[in-house]
Amino acid sequence: xxxxxxxxxxxxxxxxxxxxxxxxxxxxxxxxxxxxxxxxxxxxxxxxxxxxxxxxxxxxxxxxxx
Numbered sequence: 001x002x003x004x005x006x007x008x009x010x011x012x013x014x015x016x017x018x019x020x021x022x023x024x025x026x027x028x029x030x031x032x033x034x035x036x037x038x039x040x041x042x043x044x045x046x047x048x049x050x051x052x053x054x055x056x057x058x059x060x061x062x063x064x065x066x
Contacts, residue, residue, distance in 0.1 A: 002048040007059035014044035 006014070018041035025034010043049045052058060 002046070003053070004047040004060050005052045005058035006043060006047050006049050007061065010059040011044040011047070014040035018044065 018037040018039070021030065021037025021040075022034050023037075024030045025032065025037065028034075047060070
């Protein structure tokens with residue numbers, strides 16, 4: 001199971017970016033390259049980003065024990 005490493009504001013920005021890229025691909029000049037917008041959308045929905053894992057980053061709050 002992948003550890004959540006994408007926080008709330010990060011998720012919102014990823015959804016906005018993903019939708020903007022998909023829209024630009026569908027209606028605008030990006031064409032098929034707009035499908036790149038699926039990456040930020042999927043990482044926002046999953047709550048985990050493989051690149052963040054590799055770099056040791058996280059934007060979500062750490063759960064406190066106890």
